[in-house]
Amino acid sequence: MTDQISNPPGLLPHMMIMAPHASALGMTVASVETAEVVLHVPFRSDLVGDPERGVIAGGVVTALLDHACGQAVMAALKDYQTIATLDLRIDYMRSAEPGLGVFCHAHCYKVTRSVAFVRGQAYDRDRGDPVATAQAAFMLNTSARRSSKATAI
Amino acid sequence: MSDTGQDLNKQLADLLGRIPYAVFLGVRADLAGDEMTAVLPYSDRLIGNPVLPALHGGVIGAFLEMTAVAQLSVGQGLVGLPRTIDVTIDYLRSGRPRDTFARANIRKAGRRIANVQVEAWQETRSAPIAVLHGHFLIAPKDDGVA
Numbered sequence: 103m104t105d106q107i108s109n110p111p112g113l114l115p116h117m118m119i120m121a122p123h124a125s126a127l128g129m130t131v132a133s134v135e136t137a138e139v140v141l142h143v144p145f146r147s148d149l150v151g152d153p154e155r156g157v158i159a160g161g162v163v164t165a166l167l168d169h170a171c172g173q174a175v176m177a178a179l180k181d182y183q184t185i186a187t188l189d190l191r192i193d194y195m196r197s198a199e200p201g202l203g204v205f206c207h208a209h210c211y212k213v214t215r216s217v218a219f220v221r222g223q224a225y226d227r228d229r230g231d232p233v234a235t236a237q238a239a240f241m242l243n244t245s246a247r248r249s250s251k252a253t254a255i
Numbered sequence: 256m257s258d259t260g261q262d263l264n265k266q267l268a269d270l271l272g273r274i275p276y277a278v279f280l281g282v283r284a285d286l287a288g289d290e291m292t293a294v295l296p297y298s299d300r301l302i303g304n305p306v307l308p309a310l311h312g313g314v315i316g317a318f319l320e321m322t323a324v325a326q327l328s329v330g331q332g333l334v335g336l337p338r339t340i341d342v343t344i345d346y347l348r349s350g351r352p353r354d355t356f357a358r359a360n361i362r363k364a365g366r367r368i369a370n371v372q373v374e375a376w377q378e379t380r381s382a383p384i385a386v387l388h389g390h391f392l393i394a395p396k397d398d399g400v401a
Contacts, residue, residue, distance in 0.1 A: 123311035126300035150275040152336055159276035160339045161320055165313025169303075172312070184304070187312035191343040244349075 124169055127162060137178035137210040141170045144203040156200040160234075163224050166206045167192055167236040171220040174208035175240050178218065188217065188239040198233045202226040208236075216242050267291065267329050274321075280314065282321055289330060293322040295355040302352065310350030315375060319344060319357055319387035323371040326359035327391060334394040337369065342389035350384050353377055369393050 127149065132140040143149070143158070143166050151159025168190055175185050198204050207229055208222035222236040223229055264286050271277045271284060280301070284293045295301070295318045303311025320342055327337045357375040364370075373387040374380070 121311065122300045122302045122305065123314055124303075148275045148279045153273050153275065154335070159274070159317070161276055161280070161313075161317025164316040164320060164342070164344075165311060168313035168316055169311070184306065186309075186349060187344075187346045189343065189345045190312070190316060191341065192316075192339075193341045194339045197338075 121169065123165065127165060129166065129169065131173075132205060134173075134177055137174060138208070139170055139173045139177055140205055140207045141166060141173065142203060142205050145201055152197075155197065157197045158202070158204055160194060163194075163198070163204055163206075163234050164190075164192060166204055167208070167222045167224055167234065168238070170206040170208035171210075171222045171236060171238040172240060174210040174220050174222070175213070175218040175242075178210035178213050179242075183243045185218070185240045185242055186244045188241050190236060190238045192234050192236045194234045195232055198226045204233060205229075213242070218242055263289075263329055267325060270325060270328055276317075277321055280318065280321070282318060284322075284325055286329070291322075291326050291329060291358065293318070293325060293357045293359075295357070297353050297355075299352075304349075307349060308352050310352070310355065312344075312346055312350075315346070315350050315355070315385045316342070316344045316387070318355065319373045319375055319385060320389065322357040322373045322375075323359045323387065323389055323391065326361060326373075327364070327369055327371065327393060330361065331364050331369070331393065332396045334396055337391040337393045340368070340390040340392055342387055344385055344387050346385050348382065348384045350375075351377055355384070356380075364393065364395070366395065367392060 132142045149162045206224045210220045212219040218240045220238045223232040224234045225232045301314045359373040362370045369391045374383045375385045376383045
């Protein structure tokens with residue numbers, strides 16, 4: 103089932119602009135390849151979770167991992183489809199370092215007819231020393247039944 | 256528990272007011288007895304998919320996680336904030352552009368680990384939009400006074 107994995111469709115910048123919450127967090131695309139993305143949230147004082155330690159909130163990491171995993175799915179699809187997170191599991195290894203932003207690398211390693219599977223790592227300096235890791239599954243083509251124009255796959 | 260409801264309500268408001276990210280999302284919480292309901296008021300910047308439109312899945316996840324942290328903090332008498340070890344979020348329905356509510360159920364709070372379930376809903380509690388199951392690292396106060 104590798105036929106759906108193709109070159110990035112050029113939809114990613116569009117998707118980033120379309121997600122108001124990604125903009126609200128100051129999210130940017132660091133790199134895009136087929137089925138793989140790296141996103142970045144720069145440190146900002148209003149995104150802190152523990153004021154005593156001054157580290158970025160776990161919730162920001164959650165939102166970043168969710169978004170990066172979704173973008174990795176978009177980067178794995180030939181055509182634009184609406185997708186929805188089915189489940190997301192996150193393990194938190196450690197806090198981000200105080201004052202540092204967080205990167206997230208996500209890889210969509212399998213696409214089936216209706217589900218895509220993704221792994222993600224969030225890190226502040228080194229991808230080998232993650233802040234958190236995620237495993238996610240996404241439903242594909244979620245608007246198929248709502249839209250008469252949607253093509254069946 | 257020696258705290259009155261008012262004390263706990265104030266503790267809760269102080270806690271959420273001290274967490275910049277909670278302020279950023281606009282999260283607040285109401286206590287009825289020892290039962291806390293967290294509220295995520297709708298705002299345009301919480302949208303993930305403007306076509307549907309639907310709330311960002313990450314926002315829902317972050318809100319659920321924050322609800323667990325807030326419930327542990329007010330209910331258990333801890334030193335410092337609980338630290339998240341892992342969370343599993345199941346998305347059941349898309350989040351509509353409206354206010355979202357959540358309640359946490361502490362299934363077990365041991366000496367180091369708390370096991371918590373959180374449910375988020377919009378129109379009716381019997382139709383949750385997402386559920387979270389997670390483990391949190393906690394440090395209970397030794398004297399046991401909440």
